[in-house]
Structure formats: C-alpha cells, structure tokens
Amino acid sequence: MIDIVHDSYVNLSQEPDERCLQPNEFIDADHPAIQAYAAVAIEGASTDAEKAVKLYYAVRDPLIYAPYHCYLPREKYKASAILADQKGYCVPKSLVLVAMARAVGIPSVLGLADVKNHLATEKMTKMTGDSPYFHGYAVFWLDGKWVKASPAFNLSMCERFDVRPLEFNGRDDALLHEFDRQDRRHMEYLRDHGAFAEFPYDLSETVLWERFPLLMETLKNNQVGDMENEKFA
Template sequence: MNYLQSSYYFDFESEPVQKLISPFKDKTLPEADLAIAMYLYVRDHWKYDPYTISLSEQNYRASTIAQKTTANCVEKSILLITCLRALGIPARLHLGKVKNHIAVERLIEKFGSNELTPHGMVNVYLNDQWLKVSPAFNKSLCKKFNVEPLEFDGKNNSFLQQYNSEGSRFMEYIEDYGHFEDVPLDFMKRNIKEHYPHIFDTKEPKTEFKL
C-alpha cells in the first residue's frame, strides 16, 4: 500500500491544501520536526466540533476541510494525513470508538450516548515505525475542560487523553476499527447509522446533520 498517494479525499494537489502547507515546505527540517509542526497546526487551527455529522463525500475532502474553521475528529485527521502526504511523510487514517467521561451531558442529549464513533486519528510513519496521533482536541478546548493538550514528540504515540489534570477519567478507547489507506465512507455511514439511528428519523433524506 502507498500511504503517500493523493486521492479524492486526500487531495493535496488542491489549492487550499497547497496554500495550507506552503509555510511548512522547509526541506532543511528533519522529517519528525516537520510532522510535529504540521500536527500542532492542525490541532489548534480548527476548533473541534463533534456535533456536525456529514454523509457527503465532498465534506470529507481535505480541500473542503481546509477552508473551514471547525471540524470533527475524522475531518481533522483527514486534513493532517493529507498535509503529511503532501510533505512526503507516509500517513493513514485510523478509526475506533471512544467513550467520554467529562462534559458528557450534551453528547448524551444529542447522540443518546457518551460514546463517539467513528473516532478518527492518524497513523504517521516516522523513524521506521507507525505512530498514533490525534489532532482532534484543540488547545483552547483542552483548557476549558482542564485537560492537558496532546503533545507529539515524533517518537511516541500521542492519541489518548485518559485523564484530566485532576486525575478524573476523561476518555477511553473501547473499540478499534483498524487503519485505512483511504477514507472508508461507506463503512463510516453504516457505523454512524448503526450507533445513532435516531438521528436519521426524518422524513427527508439529509447528507448533513447539525446536532
């Protein structure tokens, strides 16, 4: 499998993505430092928003996400993967199911559960190993919920904020769906409909849901 290729979703030849990565095209930087810088940029420049769910192919294109100011975990992962591939760093999408334990009232109200699925993160290939990183939670959001933001050192996994700063459980992974070379939209649609059927109890078919 080639984790450097562009695709319909990882469309790094597009103008929005090229504009985004332009400041990071520094050939003198070590690969790990470049990946760290790109990770931090995506983590903090798109506010995390789990309450907009899309079934539209267009909305999962990196070029579309790059022009937004908010994004959910899958969208932010797609954007980071696309930027990394554009910079010559292999990356792929990893999906799973997580359970949140803090500030869950709105989640339960909207989703009927404190479980979020599919939850997206990134696998990035550095120094002959695949590392797991999650750019989902921006720094300002972490501050709001008293959770340390996930830092990435280019050597170790950085994908789970298990506890907040007071030692209370924040989130946990409860199911792993594995990694994907491209965005598995059909799988994602089935997964969303299976876990949140009430969202789709509407007379008119929709491709985007704002909860």
Template sequence: MTESLDATLSPTEFLDHRSPVVREFVDRALAGTGAATDTDRAVALYYAVRDGIRYEVYDADLSRRGLTASRVIERGAGFCVHKSIVYAAALRAVGVPSRIVYADVRNHLASPRLRELVGGDVFRFHSLTSVHLGGTWLKATPVFNKLLCRLYGIKPLDFDGRTDSLYHPYDEQGRRHMEFLTLRGEFDDVPYSLVTDGIRQAHPLLFASTDRTAAGSLVTEAITVEGS
C-alpha cells in the same frame, strides 16, 4: 520483506493532498518553522491541524465532499473524523506516509446534550492518524484544540514525532476522560460507507439530516456548564 508505502503516500478522493487548498495549508503551517526533517514537519503539521482547525462535532458535514481534506480546511472546523483526514493529507503532501485509524471509545466528559444525542458515552468510529516516521508507525491525535481543552479541563495532547499521541485516560482533575474500547483498523483511504453508515446507525439522534449533524456549539455548552 520491506513494506510498500506507495498507497500511504498517494492522493485519494478524501486525502486530496495535491489540491491548492491543502498545499496552501501545509505551506502556511511550515512557514518560519525551520522544519528540516520528516519528524520536524510531521510535528509542525500536527499542531497546525490541532489548533488551526476548530474541533466541532455539531453542524459537521459527512457528505463525500465534506470529508475531503480540502473542504475541511475551507470550513475550518470538524470533529475527529475530519481533522484526522486533514492531518493525513498534510503528511502525504510533504512525503510522510499516513493512514486513517478508527476506533470505538468511551468519552466520560461529554456534555449532557452530546451524551443524549450520542446515546451514552460510547462514540463509534472515533478517528486518529497513523504516521510513518523513523521506520515505524506511530499514532497521533490532532483533535481537541487548546481552547476546547481549556474549557473542558483536559490537557492538550502533544506529539513529538517519536512516541504515540493518544487520549489521556484522565483529565487535569483526575477524572476519567477517554478510553479505547475497540480498534476498527487502519486504512489507506477513508472507507466512506463503513464510517458514515456506522456513525449514523450508532448515533441516529446526532444527525439533523443525512449528511449533517445537529446544530450546536461545544464551546457554548462548555461555558454554560461552567457557569451553571
């Protein structure tokens, strides 16, 4: 039976790909790339999200408005949950089906302060994006931008539109980096209460308020550790 992809192309509250903000982001990302196929466009948009939206877990907005693709683009920053939403919305904007994926992961290279706020090295509801290309679903992770990867000694994740793009298990020095523990599922839209309540319950110290995470800077923390 042929899979119906209608729900994975539709605009939603969070994947608001018909908004002018998302459309402008997509047009800017594809300008001058010569992207002629779905795969070309999916790859170009991957890098636009990976390096054009700054990865930052601090001062992140987890309100309903804060988790819309248009708002994340306006802020220009967010962590995995936010960036996966932007990528999924951007894909739908060019007619490529997408879903949001959630999993629990162990991050061995988190900064000391982030480990304290998270309560260890296991992060609940890590997010990535599922992309439908060439008749199959691929997983892509447009999360850590180049600067952050360089500062933390992690190889940036690439995506070729043909194979999965997941976190490498080791960093450039051969140290353990990230491993997947539990796949929580794929969703046509953001299951808001499931995700936000789950993150708050698992990592209460990370939050400065109901909807916003604690203040700080991953770049500053990386530079401080590197210089100490």
C-alpha cells in the same frame, strides 16, 4: 462493535506502500490549498519527524473541534473542504493532517477506533447515549516506524473541559488522554480497527446513523450545537 473490511486497509506491522503517499478522493493531498498550507506549516523543519510535529499543531488548534459537524455530504469530507471550513470532529481533522503529511512526502494513513468519551456535554450525551464514538487519528511513517497522533481537541476546547492538551513530539504515539486534570475518566479506547489509506466514507455513514440516529436526524434538520459553549453532563 464493528469489523471493518475495506480494500484500503493498511497493515501497520509492515512498511508503507505507495498508497500511503498517493492522493485520493478524501485525502486530496494534491489540492493546492492543502499543499500551500502544509508548505507554510513545515517552514524551518528539516526531518520528517520535525515536519510531522509542525503539521500536527497546524491542524490541532487552528481547526476547531466540532463534533456536531458530522452530518456532511460526501464532498465535504475531502481534506481540502475540511481545511476550508476550519472545523471538524476527530475524523475530518485527521484527514486534513494525513493529507498534509502526504503533501510533504511523509507516508501517512487514517487510523480508526471505537472510544468512549466520559466528558461530554449534557446536550451531546442526550443525543448519543452510551454508544461508542467512531474515533479517527493520523498515523505517520517516521524514522522507520508508525507513529500515531490525534489532532482532535484544540487548545481552547481543552481549557474549557479542563483536559490536558495533547502534545506530539514526532517520536511517540499521541492518543487522547485517559484522564483530565481532575483525574476524571476522559477518553477510553475500546477497540482499534486499524489503519486505512482512504477514508471508508460509506461505512462511516452507516456507523454514525446506526449508533447516533437522534444526533444525525437533528443535524439533518439543521439544528446544530456548539459543544465548547454547552454545559457539562
């Protein structure tokens, strides 16, 4: 377990401050590609909640969940770069969602937690062992409260793993399901680290290398996997 100390920490028991709307290094909400994609995604929506729902689905399925896509140089963690790549694991996908929300005027932040994924592939399990995953999700300020949403698993990934796709209605938290369709344990939330106005990149890199040295060294050597087409553990 880790304790995150970062100057971009946001207290979710309070209303959002100006940081929750401002673009920054990784949440580059002012990037033309982010603004254009967000503008198209929210067409037909009138309320912030309706816009957040449309943004969620514009990230969940078009951007492929790619857990092996975590050995990235600093500039590749920018939301605009992730959008261009059209793939990412939970943290990068959430960064895109947060950036898009800010681009349309919805205060939003990045949430971080330790989770245990019980439904991993054989290859992924060999490289990650039992260490908890550093999970990211988006948090929106909607109708006077903070609402959490995890856009990690795209629909085809859910179908491959027989996991119920995670739906978001703009009112209730949408965090990853505890069980799959076969009632097998899926995602277990171990510890929530809170929310951040900026992505703590240096801390994330430290955590990834400490917890998954074999995975990171493998990816460093350009030996990339494709989880969606691998065998179950």
